[in-house]
Amino acid sequence: MQADRLSATFAALTDPTRRAILARLALGETSVSELAQPFAMSLPAVSKHLKVLERAGLIARGREAQRRPCRLEAIHLKEVADWVDRYRRFWEQSFDRLDDYLRKLQTKEKKHGRKQRKR
């Protein structure tokens, strides 16, 4: 079940508009029509994205009849963070290797520069 929950979370995050909606909601809860404004999207299009986010548990909607404000629910994002964190050592290793490479390159260039000045 945990795997499916994570799949649903990743699926909800595949769309840049849905990620932008989450970024907007990080600033505070808001109504659907307020949300729609900066996206230049129709209300039904925004509502569709909100439904995907709500089903994935990434947002919650208020119960006020007209406004139904949306707010961010970040708990399932923690699952994403926990999942991706298992791979941290791999990208850190990549950066370490790149650092080593650049350091060697710099040393070579310095030596080369010195040789050139000597000529």
Add this chain to the structure above:
Amino acid sequence: MQADRLSATFAALTDPTRRAILARLALGETSVSELAQPFAMSLPAVSKHLKVLERAGLIARGREAQRRPCRLEAIHLKEVADWVDRYRRFWEQSFDRLDDYLRKLQTKEKKHGRKQRKR
């Protein structure tokens, strides 16, 4: 472009088998047939998943004609980590609120327990 790259990464991660392949590759590089064994999947099915992971830049394939070993490429996972990290304070706040709630509940129960003993 960054947004599309991130969308492609999230899309590649929506499938639990593809995440399991990454977890296997975290143990070391391996051939496609070795990869297929624990998944009880056909080679073409595994190859399909590998193509998705490769297109998303999450794995790389060796050039050895027969074996073409697969290895993890973690750098785009760092982009996922960076993205999700912006929301960290939200789930930490949720846990803080839960902690507060549980502490209040415990205090109430202790008081209640004391009252009951007095009777």
